[in-house]
Amino acid sequence: MDSELAMLPQLDQAPKRFGIVANPAYKQSEAKQISPANGVLMVARLDGPSADLAKRLVNRAVVAEKDGLWGRAYVDLRGLTDGPYKPGDDRLRRVAEITRRSGFTTVVDEQPATLPVGYPASQIAIYVGWYGINVEGVFAESTVEFMPGAIAYHLHSFNGSMIRDAHARWIGPFVRKGATATFGSVYEPYLELTPDQPLFFSRLIQDGFSFGEAGYAATRALSWQTVFVGDPLYRPFGRDPGKRCGRTWPTETALCWNGFTCWPSTRDSPPVLRPRRRSRTCDNCRNKKSAVLKGETWELLSADGQAESASEAFATAARLSTSPKQRQRLAAELARFQK
Template sequence: MHYRFALAALLAWLPFTEAAALSAVSAGREVVVVFNTRMAGSEGVARHYAAARQVPDEQVIGLELSLTEEIARVDYELWLAKPLAYELQKRGLWKLGKVVRAITNATDLREVELPVESQIRYVVLCYGVPLKIKADPTWKDPGDDLWPPELRRNEAAVDSELATLPLPPELRKATGLIRNTAYTTTNSAWLHPTNGILLVTRLDGPSAEIARGLVDAALRAETNGWWGRAYCDARGLHDPNFKLGEDWMIGAHELCRIAGLDSVLDTNAATFPPGFPLSHIAFYAGWYDADVSGPLAADTVEFMPGAFAYHLHSFSAASLRTRDRHWAGPLLARGAACTMGSVYEPYLSGTPDIGVFTARWLLNNFTFGEAAYAAQQALSWQTTVVGDPLYRAFAWHPQLLHMKLENLGRPEIAWSHIRVVNLMQLRGTPLLQLTAYLQGLEMTRTNALLQEKLGDLHAAVGKPESTVLAWRRALEFEPSPMQRLRLRLKLAEALTAQGRDADALDNGLALRREFPRRPGQLELCQQLLPLARKLGRAELAAELEAEIQRRLPPPPATNAPVSAP
């Protein structure tokens, strides 16, 4: 019964396209890989990716480029854009032809040259290829003065500028932005050079090793499933000027739930605090800190294989070669497999629509590259896209993946069972039936993930003792550090609500012992002290009192004069 239940849930799941999985074998032929011949490690990243995705050797191109992340526009044109366009035509990767296009308005029709056939759709820029094009006040294009002052700029992300390479020169202007006609498309085939767009992403990061690992992480997720939890960090804003970003974060959360993930939505004004238990991160989206912060700034972050992580900020990707400044570089350094970010000020509407991205990547089964560009309203603008463009979060049909994991005895099958429960819950299946499903699985008895989920279901149907029992059992079966922290925090709340003072005290002491460097130790001791006194634990109470005194901040200094003796 449980097996049929699982397969029925997954069969009714996402609008998965069989063609997506079948095309993965030949997708490498749609990719051109570009590396910097002057940067150590760049070619190694390129060759590694080409081997992993079966990109033909003739589609790996080395160019002599600057060693800096920021380049002048004239250098971008001279050393990157024009040589790449030349190589694409010379190697027969696309064919140019004459067509008639509207240029300045609907009646300004001109014959222009652009790709009429193209074997390739993706360009992968490898570690060492410059990231951004700096502003050039001397660069002038016809019609520059028509842009409003805030858009009368010609700095841009290299990725976003190169995405417009299929457009004829008459339409490819440096100043301002170019409207992305593929924004919100649900037809992935539209994202094609013959429609004026190249899907440009990069394998990059603080080191060549990190850049190499991005495709490896994507392939691991495609092989055994993209699993984990989602965390969306909104700000609880009601200001109309920021409503767009808030709606995107909330929308991403809801879409992750529809995809079957356990998703956490935070609506506090501040970002996730340092002690927040982010465990098993498959998807993270948040805003709006300048530099990596909270639990994501820790030395170790629990990113799952293939994890996507994105923080909306005007300069979130101002540099990718840093591990502790901005966001994109630090997220990659801590294990995220793909991200996006802004290299210069984009303004809110010029950042990726994370709601559209989530829908296309998780629900429409777009590749990462397709989803990233379907989510952008503007090209020739400020967004860089980092990760394997061919990566699909759901590369397998969910039914087939579930059966594969069960047959192979893979531990990831626990996540598939959790997704079954979440999807059936969304369809209105009674919670008691879902509880029975988990209880009927042999694996649940010894699995921390399934025991925690069982406890959550017990809590939802109002069974407090069963809730505590399941969460305590989860602690016995090697939860990850952040799952252990979350379980301790949930148990603290549940035990206090049930008036189980002795158990609440023991749990709090375990929390203090297991996470001695977690922020909030003073507050924890202050919470435990009344329980210790109430239970007659005099020695423990004295210890807690001493610890509280040690951790209390010193009294403010006074400037009062000292009286003479």
Template sequence: MLAAEDTDGRVVVILANSDVPDSVELARHYAEARKVPEANIIALPMPAKETITWRDFVDTIYKPLQAELVQRKWIDAITADEEDELGRVKYAISGHTIAALVVCRGVPLRVANNPAATAAGAAGGGGPFQANNAAVDSELALLAASGYRTAGFLANPLFNVKEPSSLQRAGVVITGRLDGPTPEAARALVDNALKAEHDGLIGRAYVDIGGPHKQGDQWLEETVKQLAPLGYDLAVDRARGTLPASARLDAPALYFGWYAGHINGPFLEKGFRFPPGAIALHIHSFSAATLRRPDAGWTGPFVARGVTATVGNVYEPYLQFTHQPHLLLEALLAGKPLGEAAFYSLAALSWQAILVGDPLYRPFAADVESQWQRRADLPPELVPYLVIRRMRLLAAAGKTDEALAVGQAQLRRDPALPLILAIGRMQLDAAKADAAGSAEKTEAAKRTLGVLSLFQSIRPVDAPMFAEGAALLQEAGETKAGYELFSRLPELPGLSKAVRTGLLKQGPAIAKKALDFTQAARWESEYKELTAPPPPKPPPPPRPDSAPAAVTAPKK
């Protein structure tokens, strides 16, 4: 666990809203968890709303916080006793000793655009880059850079720099936010980070690539390359659009994807939760426009569902100025704490991007071997995923037989669904790679996957895994068994309409392999009914051009 004393003599500063009791309580919880002196909590009176004006930002947050940091000599500065046009005090700053600034829920999220305060000569030369709306945290990252312009963005000197110099570090304060739809969700960001540092990051990895721009897809393809050698059970979706509700999404320790305005697909299914320590990044322009709602954007909803680290944008940043997923992962794998990794992956400051999570969090602090030695102490629902990771690493080293032996030993203790699928897939892959022993290995896969048919009941949340198992059974030559297993899924009690629709889309191909063309046609018909556009509304009745003349009786 990275504690405050492990930051090379630099200090961790915690910012809270003194007018919001939950904000101060969260600050104290973080200080205790990370062994930060309580004196490092700076609680200031400020507005409690998410969006504030530049005037409020400067008067209630930026100016008093900067003054306090200078007074405590955490920012090395000399004041000129003058203010700029925004009311910021002018300092001659030579550096700082702040390892991280932790912003607590209750501190405003974003600063609204103020055209009257827009300075000439903004980066980008005009257009949208003349605006000065911004993330509060992105402005606080420049507390040690006095007098910078607020129109447009500033280049981040830490971007894509593996070993920044002291001069590059001097102008940037690493800033992260503990925030979410509820105080409890924000507090969990701290607790889950500590848990993952102790137990290790356990689960599966997912990358959803089919977005609207080539550059973003390239970033995510690079992310896939970095994930592949780690041993995580990796699922990559390259279809256009986001993951469908029927996609498998169990135990997502790592998720990177794009592109939709609001959280959707399997993330919305009942019972979905991220495992402790999970890192999730969804690229979208307004993914963090609010953190107060569990259904708006992506950043707040991710936190509501138990993520430990995520990023987002409070206003339109433009793609090249969002956090780049492959750079974020690269820095984390190199052992950098979350805050440094986030700033390594971000090209612009005084702009729109934020980090939500403990900036001291190191997700890969516990290596696979130490996790394996302590597997008896892990939560039982996560052990199968650790076993799968060990299997995949052994197989990658050419030790497939040893990998299967490890998996089968665990399977005898606990016939967990993810493990059945992983072993069956590995056996089928081994059969394809070994022509001489193909038949024997295929029979082994049939026996492993055949266990799926013995499950007396299937939970709706597990339907995507059983659908994958049905496809694997058919791949192994058990066409009828795979079809019979799949046939149980569309009619499961409690299955959401979205998941059922996705299953009905998959079903016809599975039924046709089993030569049941009647069922295939029935599923195709049901799918068309569920996805058909609603009938157009009838047009309103025509209105007369003018009211009819009044009828009066003739005079006598």
């Protein structure tokens, strides 16, 4: 129904009786051009397993627009090297490159199975993965560490077919566990007609599109199977990086995540977004007692081979952290580092 409503501006045209309708907004690079005047009405749902959960989609979006979308990106591939489904892995791999280049610490899993129960998925800002029909693994746990504003997508033909079920498929469970925006298919869309995931995240993160704008810019076909769940006006990356880096942060968590994504390119130039993995620590972050700060500092130092300083940062992060998943992740990384 959603995809049919999106074609309302085309009512004066003879409708096709079968098959897809080309989306005039597909690959659009200017958000203002995605409009009824150009043949498409952006349709999204504030929906989920309950009315209260649907309302929280807006509340979480407001928080993220104010404080920024902070956290880590997780990309769950299948490790495909050939075959008809390899393009799916290729797409999600490009998403990982986009999030990494945009400053998110990005974790890529190459195992065929989905992220398992017990996986140390801490502080999730972005998740994309595939391929299970029903929610499973780490996302079936009682608590999932979605950050305010988190965007979650699991590629499956029927991932959006039971939006109001808190335990089946993926969209309903994502909303229940704390995601702010998600999307999927209500029936078999065929892989090539699912939203172009790299294009979606490119428009959202790099071009500052809203959730709705990015969704429709990434959707090739209307009169088809796609559904978007979340506030279509949610714009997590609409704020100018310089203004975002120079502001006074309302929470210490946002401040410290910000410290790892915003760096001056030169001494006198304004701050710009930079990938987190740089050979320097966040000495200019005001909060020296932050588990986020110390955890990210530990990763930078360990990557640089600074064993003693890295171990000190790890010990502090483990002591300060209130996130079980972060503590678990750091312990696993320390064990690998010490081998």
